[in-house]
Amino acid sequence: MKSVLRAGSKTRAGCDACEGMVPVTFSYGDWTMDDQTVVEDILRGICDRCGAVVVLPQQSVPKIKEARARARKRTTVRIQKSLRDFIQSRLYEAGAPVQHYELAIKVVLATVLDDKPKMKGLIKKLKTLHDPVLEDPLESSVSIYLTESLQERLQDLLRRTGIAKRSELIRRLVVVTEGDKDVLRELKKVAEYVA
Numbered sequence: 314m315k316s317v318l319r320a321g322s323k324t325r326a327g328c329d330a331c332e333g334m335v336p337v338t339f340s341y342g343d344w345t346m347d348d349q350t351v352v353e354d355i356l357r358g359i360c361d362r363c364g365a366v367v368v369l370p371q372q373s374v375p376k377i378k379e380a381r382a383r384a385r386k387r388t389t390v391r392i393q394k395s396l397r398d399f400i401q402s403r404l405y406e407a408g409a410p411v412q413h414y415e416l417a418i419k420v421v422l423a424t425v426l427d428d429k430p431k432m433k434g435l436i437k438k439l440k441t442l443h444d445p446v447l448e449d450p451l452e453s454s455v456s457i458y459l460t461e462s463l464q465e466r467l468q469d470l471l472r473r474t475g476i477a478k479r480s481e482l483i484r485r486l487v488v489v490t491e492g493d494k495d496v497l498r499e500l501k502k503v504a505e506y507v508a
């Protein structure tokens with residue numbers, strides 16, 4: 314194949330650290346972006362003299378662009394430790410690794426946001442919800458990646474419920490779906506692929 318470089322290919326390029334043109338060897342490995350996001354397992358051109366990454370070939374660009382886009386959409390949601398424990402017990406029940414908070418939260422979002430017939434009832438529940446768990450301090454946090462479609466639907470639900478913050482909405486959604494059988498069934502389905 315002529316359109317891709319392979320590990321072990323050689324070239325020459327400028328290296329800032331070595332202050333000049335240097336021999337470069339391509340290899341696969343991680344690369345850290347300026348914002349500390351790590352792009353895993355891409356082909357990089359490494360300076361033979363000092364080991365710095367000096368070339369990122371064209372074929373690595375799609376993964377880098379995707380990582381940039383994901384970093385932009387990643388949101389940190391602060392949650393109560395009690396709510397975190399609930400999410401973990403639900404993951405455990407579904408047979409998924411208990412650290413997959415993101416998975417549990419996304420299954421909740423995907424399940425309830427797609428259920429148009431139940432939407433009216435859900436909005437009412439979200440608005441009137443009183444649960445002592447929600448009063449606990451926000452001492453834990455989870456990092457989740459929201460697709461544009463999920464962001465839009467959350468935005469819409471914020472408008473319709475009058476809840477001020479997206480993270481508060483997400484916490485409330487987890488609480489109101491406590492005994493929801495659809496959520497658990499979906500989570501069990503997805504868990505088969507990640508366990």
Ligand SMILES: [Zn+2]
Pocket residue numbers: 328329330331335360361362363364365
């Ligand atoms: Zn160098």
